[in-house]
Amino acid sequence: MTPLSTPSLSDLSHALLEAARRAGAETADALAVQGTAVSIEIRKGALETAERSEGVEIGLRVLIGRRQACVSASDTSTATITALAERAVAMAREAPEDPNAGLADASQLATAWDLAALDLADPAGEPGAAVLEASAREVEAAALGSAGITQVEASAAYSQRSLHMAATNGFSGGYGRTSTSLSAVAFTGSGTDMQRDYAGEGRIYALDMPSPLEIGRLAAERTLQRVGSVKPKTGTFAVVYDERVAASLVGHLLSAINGSSIARGSSWARDLLGKQVLPAGMSLIEDPHRSRIGSSRPFDGEGLATRRREIVADGVLTGWVLDLATGRKLGMPSTANAMRGTSAPPSPSTTNIDLTQGSVGRDDLLKQMGTGLLVTSMIGSTINPTTGDYSRGASGFWVENGQLAYPVHECTIAGNLKDMLLRIVPANDARAHLSTRVPSILIDGMTLAGA
Template identity: 35%
Template sequence: MSEVEVVGPAALPGLQAQVEQILAEAKNQGATACEVAVSVEQGLSTTVRQREVETVEFNRDQGFGITLYVGQRKGSASTSATGEAAIRETVAAALAIAKHASEDESAGLADAALMARDLPELDLYHAWDITPEQAIERALLCEAAAFDTDARIRNADGTSLGTHQGCRVYGNSNGFVGGYASTRHSLSCVMIAESDGQMQRDYWYDVNRQGELLADAASIGRRAAQRAVSRLGARPVPTCEVPVLFSAELATGLFSSFLGAISGGALYRKSSFLEDTLGEQLFPSWLNLDERPHIPRAMGSAAFDGDGLATYAKPFVEGGRLVSYILSTYSGRKLGMPSTANAGGVHNLFVSHGEEDQQALIKRMGRGLLVTELMGHGLNMVTGDYSRGAGGYWVENGEIQFAVQEVTIAGNMRDMFRQIVAVGSDLELRSNIRTGSVLIEKMTVAGS
């Protein structure tokens, strides 16, 4: 396997040839089935701090990972090396692992008849012609705008611009070979505000397949500064049971936890609080969750899953009821169900929402906590018990009163899902999960 000189769509034929070469080598060494993913990627990133350049980094990586089968025995290996010797050695390593592995009746490739055939063009590759000097200039402009926003912005915790492009090809011995090139560009700013002996830190960012469509650098800096300043004077509140409004960027985490709980791996291991809930009413009847994997240029779009099956639009929750688990070929076999073409995860989850934006939901909440920061990983996936450190803003009479810190919010996720009152129209578009702010009827807020 020789070094690939290009990274964009022009790299696809070379990577496809490498996949074919690796599959042939696996067959020659005695594998009964094989799948392989080959990738090449490169990126530029720069970070500035306190009006000075901190880092400028360029990276380029290439390699492949292989999983092969000897009957029902499975072995995997990967390498960043190139060349025919690397292929032979990596295949041999995976084969040695497979020969010593236990048999697994669920192991193996998806059926050949199920492999994706006509792959849609999703327009995921948009190279950004930006030089290191231009990247530094844009990051410095972002930070300068943050400093100029408010005199209480005294320090910076890093402003970073990154641009990444890559190409990946997956193939298997059941006749599938498919690949795509993609890009990801981002700009983030983290600032620190200080007043009366208190310091508060906050951030803002944007990400896009197209660098030219990133939010204006100055606007990102101003938003980061405004968020940091608004947290000055934060304090805990007495322990109470009140409505809680999760901002859109944090609400994605609620639905990400839900996806984890209905994923085949957690279900067949019996480690999910949503085991055996297919068909149950888990959410209010107005709420739907559906996957839309073929949106052009979206961050989560994909034409095929990690098993080579064609992705397709589908609901997971309809009218509040769970109508589908999230299954790969392997987890589906473990559960006696067909794959949902979700090996590797869900692509572009959409959460149904109303017409009220976050401000309208604050008014509707009346009294409670707007959560804009979460700390720790306090979810017990087996029981659904949820407890996390939080920060945000206290609301009285439908208006924000003061910033809140050093509190814990707690509940059980099954109760939290059922008690969703509304999903806002302020959609988070930077994530694989598109949701607005989420208002939950009541949670325990533990403070002073």
């Protein structure tokens, strides 16, 4: 699939481990990553950017007792690997002790997985710059075909990434993934009357992508709908978060239950384990094994087998998002949520997320709302991580009698995440191909600051 195949990455990761042992490390893990990326940007009808990058990165974490150090490099020569290991060991000897640092026990490690079932890599391979440029120009032409659109910025990209991880506890495994994407930002008007919006899609398989025509037309349609935007009313109103932005609400909850925040005691969700955080009947499910989805993976950044789990079940928070270190600090097992790069130790993060969908569409939520704000884009964020106080800039459409009345911009939505999440009413319009599938969401009683 790649110029540098996974077996070669395996050789590199094991060479790093051998060098670490020779340098005096007690335990170690190593990561070798190979990547290729091609991107094209079209602006005002001209080729603005054409970039291609490829390379290999290696990373090594060594431990001496409970002292650890991480080093990385982009040179894979034997001399560099030897020097990298010696530097890492020297750094670890000087590092402060971390009682929670350490590799997984052999009994915790993933031992088998089905990469074919995950289907993370498009066998078609790299499309080439000319193909990507043609797609970007199709997107641009489709957007400019709508009367009133004055300018378009279109982009197309392809990337491929393979990795192999190995550790002295016996773990060794790797996989690769691909991504193809197309997007457009369309503009109309000028000066203070200028409006813009975007549309974009990405898939693992190029054949799964919607057509450039669809993407360009949608960017234009969204932009033209913004013409004549005004500030909305100030007061307390219901808000519908469009599916395009609703995932941000779930993102705030996932950040709050991340093991790093919980271990520091700095999260507004620190006392909510086993308590209601969403309405009854709603669940938040993580499933790292969805086929052809960009965040799927067979094992985590510490070699533990990933699995499907209900983070929230029937509205009740069932657990934190943990790697080994945060789990040890909290006296809990890892939830196999470790993520890592080549230059830093693992840290917890989620993969594919699903929020329970409702039984009606977004238009039905608007009718249920009656009067209020439909949010289609958000700018800036002020979230107090300790209290959950929430304030975000937004734009979208004012809704009267359940119907879109006029476009609005330059407003602020405020509330408290603890209370907001308990009041969410979901639609059924989450897009199936997304890693985080969250439908449009209605929340009543939000504070709006506009005109």
